Amino acid sequence: MALLEIENLVVEFDTASGPFRAVDGVSLHVDEREVLAIVGESGSGKSVSMLAVMGLLPWTAKVSADKALFAGKDLFAMSAAERRRIVGRDIAMIFQEPMASLNPCFTVGFQIEEVLRFHLGMDKRQRRARAIELFKAVGIPNPEERLSSYPHQMSGGQCQRVMIAMAIACNPKLLIADEPTTALDVTIQKQILDLLMKLQAEHGMGMIMITHNMGVVAETADRVIVQYKGRKMEEADVLSLFEAPKNAYTRALLAALPDNATGDRLPTVAALMLEGGVAVAPQ
Numbered sequence: 229m230a231l232l233e234i235e236n237l238v239v240e241f242d243t244a245s246g247p248f249r250a251v252d253g254v255s256l257h258v259d260e261r262e263v264l265a266i267v268g269e270s271g272s273g274k275s276v277s278m279l280a281v282m283g284l285l286p287w288t289a290k291v292s293a294d295k296a297l298f299a300g301k302d303l304f305a306m307s308a309a310e311r312r313r314i315v316g317r318d319i320a321m322i323f324q325e326p327m328a329s330l331n332p333c334f335t336v337g338f339q340i341e342e343v344l345r346f347h348l349g350m351d352k353r354q355r356r357a358r359a360i361e362l363f364k365a366v367g368i369p370n371p372e373e374r375l376s377s378y379p380h381q382m383s384g385g386q387c388q389r390v391m392i393a394m395a396i397a398c399n400p401k402l403l404i405a406d407e408p409t410t411a412l413d414v415t416i417q418k419q420i421l422d423l424l425m426k427l428q429a430e431h432g433m434g435m436i437m438i439t440h441n442m443g444v445v446a447e448t449a450d451r452v453i454v455q456y457k458g459r460k461m462e463e464a465d466v467l468s469l470f471e472a473p474k475n476a477y478t479r480a481l482l483a484a485l486p487d488n489a490t491g492d493r494l495p496t497v498a499a500l501m502l503e504g505g506v507a508v509a510p511q
């Protein structure tokens with residue numbers, strides 16, 4: 229059984245200039261222990277589709293789907309209370325900006341212990357022990373002392389490790405990582421990516437990796453969905469996608485990788501598509 233199964237997801241926002249369709253009929257599934265990458269340029273609706281699944285979009289968003297099942301349960305039909313129990317415990321999400329995702333007013337220890345109190349009902353002693361264990365698991369040095377730090381007292385990479393610790397705190401079945409390394413220094417990016425993949429393998433989690441970076445796709449994914457302007461352009465296992473991309477937009481994304489540059493300047497995806505004289509159409 230698929231862990232997550234979405235069919236024909238549509239997300240529309242009410243805007244001053246009328247309705248705007250950010251996600252236009254996307255279908256996807258993720259199996260247990262599988263890593264699915266969703267790749268596409270900025271604005272292609274990657275984050276919005278996952279925020280819709282998590283129920284985290286503002287009220288201006290209209291969300292519909294023919295199917296939205298998590299472990300066989302209908303996410304869109306269940307009560308708000310039932311969904312809150314699943315989101316954060318069985319499905320966890322890591323965001324692009326670790327500093328902005330943490331609350332600056334509370335220590336990181338308080339914030340991780342809140343997750344353990346809310347979802348697992350642990351008492352104070354259990355929470356502290358588990359928080360230390362989680363900080364160790366994500367490679368935060370001196371975890372006992374670090375629990376009393378505020379986010380601004382930690383580096384971006386350390387804050388992202390805290391976010392990862394919070395996300396795995398309840399042993400989620402599905403982890404959604406939304407550009408988890410984009411806001412970090414290049415030297416830290418690989419460490420964080422390696423940590424995520426190690427935890428994914430150890431815990432046997434299903435994972436959705438949202439990225440605009442084909443290099444991240446190659447390093448992490450089993451299967452890939454290429455998204456453009458809210459629509460799915462192509463879906464393939466990672467090897468087939470790199471070896472024989474079927475869609476013009478996928479080919480343009482791959483051709484824009486630094487390794488494939490032939491001149492002094494990197495080609496842009498838009499220029500490559502124009503050059504090929506191709507109109508982008510879903511698979």
Ligand SMILES: Nc1ncnc2c1ncn2[C@@H]1O[C@H](COP(=O)(O)OP(=O)(O)OP(=O)(O)O)[C@@H](O)[C@H]1O
Binds near residue numbers: 269275277286440
């Ligand atoms: N609350 C909102 N109201 C109106 N439009 C929105 C809202 N949130 C997102 N959008 C629009 O939806 C589209 C898809 O955004 P989304 O954040 O999903 O893109 P993305 O592919 O994840 O890119 P990025 O990596 O830049 O976040 C964008 O055009 C964005 O401006």
